[in-house]
Amino acid sequence: MEPHTGKIPYPGKDTWLQEAVAEHGDSLLRLCFLYLNDSHLAEDAVQDTFLKAYCSWDRFRGDCSAKTWLTRIACNVCKSYLRSPWRRLTSSELLEDAPYEDPGQDGTVLQAVTSLSQKYREVILLYYYQELPCREIAQILHLTESAVTARLSRARAKLREQLKGWYFDESIEETT
Amino acid sequence: MNQLKKQLDHALSSLHTDGELAGRVQKLAGRQHRSRNSFRKLAIAACLVLVCSAVICASAMGGFQVFQTAPEAGEVSRYQATFQPETVTLSPEAEERLEAMVQAGQRKTYYDSLAEVEELLGISLPQSNLLALRPDKHITSYDDDGNRLPGGFWLYIGGGKEFEGYQIIVSAQWDYCYTPGEGESLPDCLVDNMRLISYADGSSQFGYPVSVRTHTELYTYPEPEERTTSFSYLDENLDEADDIRAEMRDIRISEYVAPSSGLSATLAENGGCNAFFAQDGLYTTLYVDAPDGIDSRMIMESILDSIR
Numbered sequence: 001m002e003p004h005t006g007k008i009p010y011p012g013k014d015t016w017l018q019e020a021v022a023e024h025g026d027s028l029l030r031l032c033f034l035y036l037n038d039s040h041l042a043e044d045a046v047q048d049t050f051l052k053a054y055c056s057w058d059r060f061r062g063d064c065s066a067k068t069w070l071t072r073i074a075c076n077v078c079k080s081y082l083r084s085p086w087r088r089l090t091s092s093e094l095l096e097d098a099p100y101e102d103p104g105q106d107g108t109v110l111q112a113v114t115s116l117s118q119k120y121r122e123v124i125l126l127y128y129y130q131e132l133p134c135r136e137i138a139q140i141l142h143l144t145e146s147a148v149t150a151r152l153s154r155a156r157a158k159l160r161e162q163l164k165g166w167y168f169d170e171s172i173e174e175t176t
Numbered sequence: 177m178n179q180l181k182k183q184l185d186h187a188l189s190s191l192h193t194d195g196e197l198a199g200r201v202q203k204l205a206g207r208q209h210r211s212r213n214s215f216r217k218l219a220i221a222a223c224l225v226l227v228c229s230a231v232i233c234a235s236a237m238g239g240f241q242v243f244q245t246a247p248e249a250g251e252v253s254r255y256q257a258t259f260q261p262e263t264v265t266l267s268p269e270a271e272e273r274l275e276a277m278v279q280a281g282q283r284k285t286y287y288d289s290l291a292e293v294e295e296l297l298g299i300s301l302p303q304s305n306l307l308a309l310r311p312d313k314h315i316t317s318y319d320d321d322g323n324r325l326p327g328g329f330w331l332y333i334g335g336g337k338e339f340e341g342y343q344i345i346v347s348a349q350w351d352y353c354y355t356p357g358e359g360e361s362l363p364d365c366l367v368d369n370m371r372l373i374s375y376a377d378g379s380s381q382f383g384y385p386v387s388v389r390t391h392t393e394l395y396t397y398p399e400p401e402e403r404t405t406s407f408s409y410l411d412e413n414l415d416e417a418d419d420i421r422a423e424m425r426d427i428r429i430s431e432y433v434a435p436s437s438g439l440s441a442t443l444a445e446n447g448g449c450n451a452f453f454a455q456d457g458l459y460t461t462l463y464v465d466a467p468d469g470i471d472s473r474m475i476m477e478s479i480l481d482s483i484r
Contacts, residue, residue, distance in 0.1 A: 011297075014202065017198050017202065018198050018203060021193060021197050021198040021201075025192075025193035025197060026191070026192050026193055028189050029192070029193050029365050030184065030185070030188045033188060033191055034184065038189065042191070043193075046197070047197060047200065047201060047204075050198070050201045051201050051205060053202050054202070054205050055205050056199050066431065068406075078429060082446075109180070109183040109184065109187065110183075110184065110187045110188070111186065113180075124180070128178065128180040128181055129181050130186055131181065
C-alpha cells in the first residue's frame with residue numbers, strides 16, 4: 001500500500017483505513033503483543049493505533065511509509081500503556097496467556113525476546129519483526145542512527161546469550 | 177523474511193485483528209468527534225463561569241495574590257504543575273511598592289536573600305518550602321559568565337490590571353541553567369560522572385556521584401536522615417551504566433521531547449514545554465517546565481524512560 005501524499009490522489013481515509021487494517025493489522029497486533037505481553041491490551045493498543053491514525057490522517061504528510069507511520073503510533077501507544085500504573089501492577093503476568101501455537105518449540109524465542117528490557121526489545125522488534133531500516137527506527141524512537149545500531153548490537157548479544165545452544169542461535173546474525 | 181520474524185510470526189500465528197476493527201475505529205472516531213464538540217461547548221461555558229467568578233472574587237479581594245511555589249513534600253526538582261497556590265493578601269503599602277515596580281517594568285527581580293523579599297511584600301514566607309526548592313544555601317552559583325554568585329530568590333510579578341490584580345511568585349534561584357542549543361549534545365564533562373538517582377518519593381535526577389555524606393550535608397529538606405535513606409543510584413542496579421552514558425552522549429537535547437510523540441503533541445497543543453539540564457556546581461539536573469494542567473512528573477518519567 002502506498003502512503004498517501006499530496007501528489008497522489010487517494011480515494012479517501014475510509015478506504016485507506018480498510019486497506020491499512022488489512023495490510024498491517026496483524027503485524028501491528030503482534031508487535032503490540034510483543035511490547036505489552038498481553039493479548040487483550042494488544043488488541044486495545046492496535047485499535048487505539050488505527051483510531052489515532054484515522055483521526056490524524058489529514059495531517060500525515062507522507063514523508064515516510066504508512067507502515068512506519070503506523071508503527072511509530074503503535075510504539076507510542078504501547079509505551080503509554082506501559083507507563084500506566086495499572087499496567088505496572090499487572091506486569092507480573094508476563095506471558096502467562098501468550099497464545100503460542102507450539103509452546104514447546106516457539107515459546108523459547110518469544111520468551112527470549114519478551115524478556116529483553118524494553119529498549120532492547122523494541123529495536124529487535126522494529127528491526128527484525130517490522131523489518132524497518134535503522135534510519136526509520138531512529139525516527140520512530142527519536143534516537144540517532146548510531147544509537148540504534150549500538151542498541152541493536154547489544155540486544156543481539158543478549159539474545160545470543162539467552163538462546164545459546166538452541167537452533168535459533170545462528171539466525172541472530174548481524175545483518176546491518 | 178528473516179528467521180526471527182518467521183519464528184515470532186509462527187509463535188503468534190493465532191493473533192489476528194478481527195474483521196470489524198476498521199468499522200469500530202470509524203465509529204469510535206465519529207463518537208470522539210461528537211464528544212469533542214460537546215466538550216468544546218462545555219469548556220466555553222465553564223470558562224465563562226470561571227471568568228465571571230474570577231472577576232467577582234478579584235473585585236472583592238483586590239490587590240495582589242502571593243503564590244507560594246511549594247513543591248510536594250520531598251520533591252527536589254521543580255515541578256511547576258504540582259505547585260499548590262497559597263493566597264495571601266498584601267498590605268496597601270506593599271501593593272503600592274509592587275505597583276511601582278510593575279510600572280517601572282521590574283516584573284522579574286532577583287534578591288540575594290529571602291528577608292529582602294519578605295520586607296518588600298511585608299509578609300513572612302514559609303522558609304521550609306523555599307529551602308526545598310533550593311536544597312542548600314551553600315551551593316555555589318554562577319552567572320552566565322561563570323562568575324560566582326550568592327544564592328538568592330526571584331520575585332516574579334505576573335498578571336495585570338485587566339485581571340484586577342497581580343500574581344506574585346517567589347522562587348528560589350537555580351544557580352545556573354545549562355540549556356543546550358538545538359541539536360547540541362551534552363558536554364562530555366557533564367556526562368562522564370553522571371549518575372541516575374532515584375528518590376523514594378518518585379522524583380529522579382541525574383547527578384554526580386557524590387557520597388552519602390555529601391548528600392546529607394546538602395539536603396535540608398526533608399530531614400537529612402530521611403533524605404539519605406530515601407535515594408538510590410539507579411545505575412548501581414544496572415550492569416550497563418556505561419551504556420547509558422554512551423547513549424546520553426548520543427542524544428541531542430531537542431530530541432528529548434520529540435515533536436512526533438503523542439505526549440509532545442498534547443504539549444504542543446497546550447503551548448509546549450521546556451526540558452533542560454541545570455548545573456548548580458555539584459549537580460546536573462534535568463528540569464522540566466510544563467504549562468499548567470500538564471503533569472511535569474509524567475514528562476520527566478517519559479524523558480527518563482527514553483534514556484534508560
